[in-house]
Amino acid sequence: MPATAPHPVPDAHGRNLYNTDPDLARLLPLYLPAALCAHLQPHLQRLGGLAGGVLDSLAQTADKHPPTLEHRTRTGLDRQRILKHPAYVEMERVAFGEYGLAAMSHRGGVLGWPDPLPAAAKYALTYLFVQAEFGLCCPLSMTDSLTRTLRKFGAPALLERYLPGLTAQVLDDLTQGAMFMTEQGAGSDVAATATRAVPDGEAYRLHGDKWFCSNPDAGLAMVLARIDGAPAGMGGVSLFLLPRTLPDGSANAYRIVRLKDKLGTRSMASGEIRLEGARAWLVGEAGRGFPQMADMVNNSRLSNGVRAAGLMRRACSEAFFVAAERQAFGRRLQDLPLMRRQLLKLLLPAEQARSMVFQTADALRRADAGEAGAHPLVRLFTPLIKFRACRDARKVTGDAMEVRGGCGYIEDWADPRLLRDAHLGSIWEGTSNIVALDVLRAIRRERALPVWQAHVQGLLDAAPLHPQARRVFDATFFRSLCLLVWASG
Numbered sequence: 001m002p003a004t005a006p007h008p009v010p011d012a013h014g015r016n017l018y019n020t021d022p023d024l025a026r027l028l029p030l031y032l033p034a035a036l037c038a039h040l041q042p043h044l045q046r047l048g049g050l051a052g053g054v055l056d057s058l059a060q061t062a063d064k065h066p067p068t069l070e071h072r073t074r075t076g077l078d079r080q081r082i083l084k085h086p087a088y089v090e091m092e093r094v095a096f097g098e099y100g101l102a103a104m105s106h107r108g109g110v111l112g113w114p115d116p117l118p119a120a121a122k123y124a125l126t127y128l129f130v131q132a133e134f135g136l137c138c139p140l141s142m143t144d145s146l147t148r149t150l151r152k153f154g155a156p157a158l159l160e161r162y163l164p165g166l167t168a169q170v171l172d173d174l175t176q177g178a179m180f181m182t183e184q185g186a187g188s189d190v191a192a193t194a195t196r197a198v199p200d201g202e203a204y205r206l207h208g209d210k211w212f213c214s215n216p217d218a219g220l221a222m223v224l225a226r227i228d229g230a231p232a233g234m235g236g237v238s239l240f241l242l243p244r245t246l247p248d249g250s251a252n253a254y255r256i257v258r259l260k261d262k263l264g265t266r267s268m269a270s271g272e273i274r275l276e277g278a279r280a281w282l283v284g285e286a287g288r289g290f291p292q293m294a295d296m297v298n299n300s301r302l303s304n305g306v307r308a309a310g311l312m313r314r315a316c317s318e319a320f321f322v323a324a325e326r327q328a329f330g331r332r333l334q335d336l337p338l339m340r341r342q343l344l345k346l347l348l349p350a351e352q353a354r355s356m357v358f359q360t361a362d363a364l365r366r367a368d369a370g371e372a373g374a375h376p377l378v379r380l381f382t383p384l385i386k387f388r389a390c391r392d393a394r395k396v397t398g399d400a401m402e403v404r405g406g407c408g409y410i411e412d413w414a415d416p417r418l419l420r421d422a423h424l425g426s427i428w429e430g431t432s433n434i435v436a437l438d439v440l441r442a443i444r445r446e447r448a449l450p451v452w453q454a455h456v457q458g459l460l461d462a463a464p465l466h467p468q469a470r471r472v473f474d475a476t477f478f479r480s481l482c483l484l485v486w487a488s489g
């Protein structure tokens with residue numbers, strides 16, 4: 001580190017966010033097979049360079065130029081289109097195209113690897129990408145999660161028709177995914193879903209209003225609706241696949257009524273949709289809409305945890321850079337005792353979230369391989385990381401902003417964008433209270449507590465801890481167990 005900074009206002013732009021994060025490189029061999037880990041190194045390094053440079057600039061531009069909704073063509077045809085800024089489209093090309101982030105779990109051939117990539121690889125790359133751009137990570141996760149749910153529950157004919165588009169890496173061939181669940185009267189309380197599904201031959205016609213629809217011009221969306229005559233409550237809600245364009249090439253019968261003016265994720269469109277007899281196909285079993293949609297929601301809750309961890313890492317990396325370069329009272333900020341304390345308070349939740357990302361990714365890999373005991377762990381870790389990391393990200397990005405002083409509050413820098421984006425993580429895909437209740441549900445229904453206890457015990461036993469530190473861990477662990485046993489009744 002230079003004794004005197006080259007300029008009094010330090011700027012970290014252009015730094016490689018992988019090379020400047022050696023702890024990430026040290027973690028990966030613990031979770032990835034050696035050959036794959038070595039294969040991914042150049043890709044991680046390149047993405048780290050892009051995230052700290054070009055992508056960061058594109059994200060800044062896209063944030064300042066949100067998408068707009070066009071209802072008619074210039075020749076007067078009623079054809080809706082969302083106009084995305086070229087900076088956002090270029091980020092789509094990098095994320096969906098070059099890095100295949102939405103495709104890599106579902107087929108081989110992405111990044112030159114013959115098999116589908118494990119969750120730990122996808123999340124390591126996402127963790128880097130999101131340090132530059134958060135908004136686009138929603139369409140990426142929606143596309144990935146929709147594909148997962150369709151593969152699990154969709155009819156073979158639907159899968160055959162749509163899988164190639166969902167996993168395409170050429171933008172012109174790509175079909176993006178979305179999830180239209182929330183209604184004015186049905187947010188957390190999904191059982192109140194009022195959208196109607198009217199049988200129409202081998203498909204259904206959907207009628208109703210969806211109140212929050214991110215990526216509203218996606219080619220495919222998973223939609224919750226109630227088949228006419230179905231019972232009230234959750235047992236009457238079914239899952240449907242809604243294409244934007246019907247197989248005969250005509251536009252499906254729904255309209256984007258307007259786009260939301262949002263605090264964060266300003267680069268990406270979120271809208272309101274009116275379904276006017278739109279044709280859709282039932283996915284899986286009628287009446288099991290929510291349990292099936294929960295699969296998609298859980299995958300995207302986990303992705304939210306990853307994104308929150310990435311936002312915190314970026315906030316820390318900015319704060320540590322500034323603290324090393326900026327001088328006050330003749331000393332570098334990082335040498336001032338209170339600043340050292342502040343930096344440590346940023347680092348702790350950021351590292352905690354990062355550990356949780358890879359622990360959950362590993363549990364997911366084991367669960368998908370059918371390993372006994374892994375599924376309850378994923379069910380517990382997913383709402384846990386969504387709750388903890390998303391809430392911590394609000395505080396960490398806010399406190400990191402303060403390290404930059406007044407400049408931290410100015411929109412020329414990444415700090416305000418990180419803070420605005422961080423606040424969304426706790427709200428969408430289940431608010432904090434809702435995911436906290438889901439932790440208890442995982443404990444009660446999946447009997448996750450003994451599995452978690454054995455897992456943590458194993459990690460503690462394997463760690464070369466100082467006896468004093470071990471005693472602190474054991475006491476904390478015991479207290480958490482007592483709380484969970486009491487809370488889950």
Ligand SMILES: Cc1cc2nc3c(=O)[nH]c(=O)nc-3n(C[C@H](O)[C@H](O)[C@H](O)COP(=O)(O)OP(=O)(O)OC[C@H]3O[C@@H](n4cnc5c(N)ncnc54)[C@H](O)[C@@H]3O)c2cc1C
Binds near residue numbers: 180181262429
């Ligand atoms: C930018 C943005 C994009 C979004 N994109 C999508 C999308 O693409 N698709 C989609 O389907 N939805 C989307 N959403 C909607 C989002 O998932 C919901 O807003 C969220 O689930 C909360 O629902 P609600 O707004 O109806 O709030 P409510 O459910 O009314 O909740 C209000 C408050 O009550 C609390 N609460 C509710 N139930 C309980 C309980 N049992 N115990 C304690 N507290 C409780 C909640 O925690 C919250 O604090 C998006 C939202 C935003 C802001």
